[in-house]
Structure formats: structure tokens, C-alpha cells
Amino acid sequence: MNYLTYLPVWAKLTPSQQDALTTSASLRTFRKNAVLHNGSADCTGLFLVLSGQLRAFTISEDGREITLYRLFERDICLFSASCIMNSIQFDITVMAEKDTEVLVIPSETYKAIMEMSAPLANYTNEVMASRFSDVMWLIDQVLWKSFDQRLAEFLLNEAAIEGTDTLKITHETIGKHLGNPREVVTRMLNYFAGEGLIALSRGTIKILDEGRLARIVDK
Amino acid sequence: MNYLTYLPVWAKLTPSQQDALTTSASLRTFRKNAVLHNGSADCTGLFLVLSGQLRAFTISEDGREITLYRLFERDICLFSASCIMNSIQFDITVMAEKDTEVLVIPSETYKAIMEMSAPLANYTNEVMASRFSDVMWLIDQVLWKSFDQRLAEFLLNEAAIEGTDTLKITHETIGKHLGNPREVVTRMLNYFAGEGLIALSRGTIKILDEGRLARIVDK
Numbered sequence: 001m002n003y004l005t006y007l008p009v010w011a012k013l014t015p016s017q018q019d020a021l022t023t024s025a026s027l028r029t030f031r032k033n034a035v036l037h038n039g040s041a042d043c044t045g046l047f048l049v050l051s052g053q054l055r056a057f058t059i060s061e062d063g064r065e066i067t068l069y070r071l072f073e074r075d076i077c078l079f080s081a082s083c084i085m086n087s088i089q090f091d092i093t094v095m096a097e098k099d100t101e102v103l104v105i106p107s108e109t110y111k112a113i114m115e116m117s118a119p120l121a122n123y124t125n126e127v128m129a130s131r132f133s134d135v136m137w138l139i140d141q142v143l144w145k146s147f148d149q150r151l152a153e154f155l156l157n158e159a160a161i162e163g164t165d166t167l168k169i170t171h172e173t174i175g176k177h178l179g180n181p182r183e184v185v186t187r188m189l190n191y192f193a194g195e196g197l198i199a200l201s202r203g204t205i206k207i208l209d210e211g212r213l214a215r216i217v218d219k
Numbered sequence: 220m221n222y223l224t225y226l227p228v229w230a231k232l233t234p235s236q237q238d239a240l241t242t243s244a245s246l247r248t249f250r251k252n253a254v255l256h257n258g259s260a261d262c263t264g265l266f267l268v269l270s271g272q273l274r275a276f277t278i279s280e281d282g283r284e285i286t287l288y289r290l291f292e293r294d295i296c297l298f299s300a301s302c303i304m305n306s307i308q309f310d311i312t313v314m315a316e317k318d319t320e321v322l323v324i325p326s327e328t329y330k331a332i333m334e335m336s337a338p339l340a341n342y343t344n345e346v347m348a349s350r351f352s353d354v355m356w357l358i359d360q361v362l363w364k365s366f367d368q369r370l371a372e373f374l375l376n377e378a379a380i381e382g383t384d385t386l387k388i389t390h391e392t393i394g395k396h397l398g399n400p401r402e403v404v405t406r407m408l409n410y411f412a413g414e415g416l417i418a419l420s421r422g423t424i425k426i427l428d429e430g431r432l433a434r435i436v437d438k
Contacts, residue, residue, distance in 0.1 A: 058355070060363040087348035090355035114341065121340030122333065128347050129306035135354060136277070136309035142361060143398050144279040179362050 003027075003050055003103045006074050012119035024109040030096040036080065039091035043083035045104045049075050052100025053161075056092050057176070066142075066179030068092060069134035070161075078127050081107040084114065142179065150178055151188050152216040155198070155207060165207040222269055222322045225293050231338035243328040249315040255299065258310035262302035264323045268294050271319025272380075275311050276395070285361075285398030287311060288353035289380075297346050300326040303333065361398065369397055370407050371435040374417070374426060384426040 004010055004021050013021070027050075030036055036054065037044045047054070054071040056079065071077055071094075082088040084107050114120045141150055154177060158167050171185045178185070189205065192198045197213055199206040207213065223229055223240050232240070246269075249255055255273065256263045266273070273290040275298065290296055290313075301307040303326050333339045360369055373396060377386050390404045397404070408424065411417045416432055418425040426432065 058358065060359070062363075064363065066358075066362060085345055085348045087345045087352060089349075089352040114337075116337055118333075118335055118337040118340050121337050121344060125333075125340060125344050125347065126304055126306045128344065128351065129304045130308075132347065132351050132354070133306060133308040135351070135358065139277065139285075139354065139358060139361070140279070142358070143285055144281075144283065 003048060004105075006048055006050075006103075007076070007123070009119045009123040013113070013117060017113045017117060017120075020109055020113060021105060024106050025103050028102055028104050030100045030102070032096055032099050034096045035093065036096060036100075036102070037077070037092070037094040039093060043107045044080045045106045046081045046110055047071075047077040047094070048103040048105065049073055049077070050101040050103060052102075053097040054094055054100060054102075055097045055177075056094050058090075058092055064179065064181075065176040066138075067177040068138060069131060070097070076127055077102075078124065078131065081105075081110060083107050084111040084124075147178075147180065147184065148188055148191075149217055149219065151185070151192070152197075152213040154178060155205065156210065156213055156217065159207055159210075165210070167205045167207070168203060169205065170203065222267060223324075225267055225269075226295070226342070228338045228342040232332070232336060236332045236336060236339075239328055239332060240324060243325045244322050246320065247323050248318070248320045251315055251318050253315045253319075254312065255315060255319075255321070256296070256311070256313040258312060262326045263299045264325045265300045265329055266290075266296040266313070267322040267324065268292055268296070269320040269322060271321075272316040273313055273319060273321075274316045274396075275313050277309075277311055283398065283400075284395040285357075286396040287357060288350060289316070295346055296321075297343065297350065300324075300329060302326050303330040366397075366399065366403065367407055367410075368436055368438065370404070370411070371416075371432040373397060374424065375429065375432055375436065378426055378429075384429070386424045386426070387422060388424065389422065 002022060004018070004025060010018070036047060049071050051073055054077060056068045056071065056077070057065050058068060059065050077094055079088065079092050080094055114124055151174070154174065155167065158169065159165050171189060172182045175182045175185045189198065189200060193200045197209045199208055221241060223237070223244060229237070255266060268290050270292055273296060275287045275290065275296070276284050277287060278284050296313055298307065298311050299313055333343055370393070373393065374386065377388065378384050390408060391401045394401045394404045408417065408419060412419045416426075416428045418427055
């Protein structure tokens with residue numbers, strides 16, 4: 001099975017471009033919580049997600065985190081190959097949220113083909129625009145939304161991703177997704193629990209009233 | 220004078236691509252405070268700035284603003300032509316901060332050439348990566364910096380752009396740049412004035428102690 005056919009642009013590449021990608025790409029697996037890419041120090045290559053789930057986030061000087069976006073099966077991680085473009089002047093970290101299998105495309109191979117191939121360059125444009133849209137959504141959230149709205153939306157989104165209303169997640173991890181200290185998360189979760197929206201127990205959060213959580217998001 | 224030669228990629232286009240751009244591009248002038256592009260409703264075209272200064276910003280549902288980036292001479296405004304890419308799922312507004320002359324390149328012309336031309340597609344990638352870097356800087360600012368740091372940096376940056384230490388700007392306008400209410404701006408400016416960092420008078424802010432403002436930014 002050639003996973004490179006997951007690339008929507010695959011059929012528009014020349015046979016020699018396809019060969020170059022096939023020859024250079026390699027399969028890698030990462031355990032949950034493994035770091036795949038760390039800032040600008042490494043230009044690891046592009047990751048094509050075959051299974052599992054990745055989290056891309058940014059870290060403040062004093063170690064606080066906020067999630068920028070998630071990547072799922074058939075998504076491509078561009079910024080782990082930031083050296084393919086001079087104008088990418090920011091660092092992100094990419095971590096496996098579940099055991100994850102990826103196809104790694106070396107940066108130099110991808111860059112060389114992109115410089116010649118309008119289809120691959122335009123595909124790359126679309127991928128970047130899609131991540132840009134994610135980050136613009138995040139700006140909207142952190143600037144204009146209150147924390148109860150953001151937390152309610154996060155819980156509903158996690159339940160949708162995991163396909164369950166019982167989430168196994170710590171308050172600290174939620175804080176790293178949302179860019180807030182753990183205590184702030186705990187205080188709001190306790191408030192939600194007091195209102196009967198969720199039930200808290202050791203290491204889990206059970207959603208009791210999805211409708212009211214959704215109304216908090218839209219308030 | 221063919222201003223299209225301002226495009227770094229100009230010489231890599233074919234003669235017929237150059238002709239298509241030259242024939243379709245048109246000069247437009249905008250007065251200070253004119254809106255060049257407003258959200259996703261219009262797909263105005265790409266703006267190549269010939270003179271003046273543009274401000275790209277986002278607006279909350281209830282009308283609050285924050286500046287995303289500025290565009291100066293020879294910069295290109297891509298998101299005013301957001302229809303050239305399907306994955307651009309966000310709205311920005313572009314306003315003239317000074318009387319501004321731009322060359323407008325129609326979206327459909329640009330898109331048709333970009334689909335065929337690897338050089339133009341790669342140039343577009345670099346432009347988008349550059350704006351992405353601006354927005355990532357903004358995320359870093361709003362998430363992790365305190366308001367005094369952001370305001371001090373804004374004042375120093377404005378002084379550098381305008382080439383003067385006496386800024387003609389209202390507290391409300393600063394609030395729209397930084398995404399904060401006017402009262403918050405006024406309170407911090409009064410604090411800065413009390414500390415001898417700036418002097419306030421009707422409609423102007425004079426920077427008195429650049430060194431201490433810079434130390435606030437880096438604290």
C-alpha cells in the first residue's frame with residue numbers, strides 16, 4: 001500500500017516526482033506523549049498521519065502551553081518541515097496524543113518537488129491556509145470568548161473526538177490545551193459540576209447535560 | 220512604470236502570464252480610514268501597496284477590533300483575495316491608515332496563473348507564511364504578555380514607523396490595535412505618564428524615556 005496516495009495531489013505529480021517521494025518517505029510510529037517535532041531546532045520533515053492523533057501547540061518562555069490545532073488520519077503536518085519556507089518565523093511543538101503512525105517525507109525532497117510543481121505548491125498553500133484558519137479561530141477564542149465558553153466548547157469537542165461522554169483527562173492537560181493555569185480549570189469544572197452540567201471523579205469528567213453546555217458556548 | 224515588477228517573482232513568469240497581469244491590474248487610491256476590504260463578502264483582489272499604509276484587523280461579534288498586521292510599500296495583501304484558496308475560512312478587514320495607493324490584481328487572474336505557475340504558487344506560500352508568522356507573534360503577545368508590555372511595545376513600534384517620538388493617536392485607536400477597551404488604555408497611559416515615561420496632551424503622546432519603555436517590553 002502506497003500511503004502517499006493519501007495526498008490529494010498525488011495523481012498530478014510526474015512519475016519521477018512520485019518516485020522521489022516514494023523512495024525517500026519512511027514509516028515511523030510514536031508512542032502516546034512522544035514529541036515528534038520540537039520548535040525550529042529540527043526540520044524533521046512533513047508528517048502524513050496514517051493513524052492516531054497529533055497535537056500542535058506553542059509554548060511560552062516560562063513553559064505554558066496552548067493547543068493550536070489537532071491532526072488526524074490523512075492530515076499533513078507542514079510546520080514540522082518549516083525549513084521548506086523562509087518566511088515561517090515561528091516555532092511549534094508536535095506531540096502524539098495517541099499511539100500514532102506517520103509517513104515522514106524528508107523536507108529537502110518535498111521542497112525540491114514543490115519548487116518545480118505548481119500542483120504541489122498549490123496543495124501546500126491550501127494546507128497552510130487551513131492551519132491559518134485554525135489559528136484565526138483560536139485568536140477569536142482567546143480574545144473575545146470567556147473562559148466558561150471556551151471550556152464548555154473544549155469538553156463537547158473532546159467528547160466528539162473520542163466518541164464518548166466520559167473523558168479521561170486531567171485538569172492540567174485541559175489547561176495546556178486552553179492556555180490557562182490548572183487552578184483556573186479546576187475552579188470552572190467545579191462550577192460546572194455544581195450546576196449539574198458534568199460529574200467529576202478521579203481522572204474523569206462525565207458530561208451530564210450536553211444541551212446546556214452547548215448553550216454556554218453560544219451565549 | 221510597471222509596478223508589477225515589485226513582485227519578486229515577476230521575472231519568473233512567462234510573457235503571457237505577465238501580459239495577463241499587466242492587462243488586468245488597475246491603480247486605485249484610498250483616503251486615510253477608507254475600508255479596502257471587508258470580511259468574506261467581497262473577494263476584491265490582491266492589493267500591491269505602492270505608497271501609504273494598510274492595517275489588517277479582525278472584529279469580534281460585538282465590534283471590538285485587534286490589529287493582525289500592517290502592510291507597507293511593496294507589501295502584498297493576500298487575504299483580500301481569499302477566494303483564491305478554498306481553505307481560507309476566516310474574515311479580515313483591511314483599512315487605509317494613511318492615504319494609500321495600491322495596484323489591484325483581480326482574484327481570478329491571479330488564481331488562474333497561480334494554478335499553472337510553480338514560482339507564483341511558491342511566492343504566494345511565502346507571503347502567507349509571513350502573515351502566519353505575524354499572527355503567531357500576536358498569539359504569543361495576547362496569551363503570555365501583560366498589557367503594560369504590549370502597550371510599551373506598541374508605542375515604540377509606532378514611533379519607529381512614524382519616525383517621530385510624538386504620536387498623534389487617540390486612546391480609542393490604540394485600543395483597536397491591541398484589542399482592549401479604551402479605558403484600559405487610558406489607565407495604563409496615565410500610569411506611564413505618572414512614571415515619566417511619556418507625556419500626554421490632547422490627541423498626542425510624547426515618548427520621554429525610550430530606554431525604560433524598552434525595559435518594560437523585555438521584563
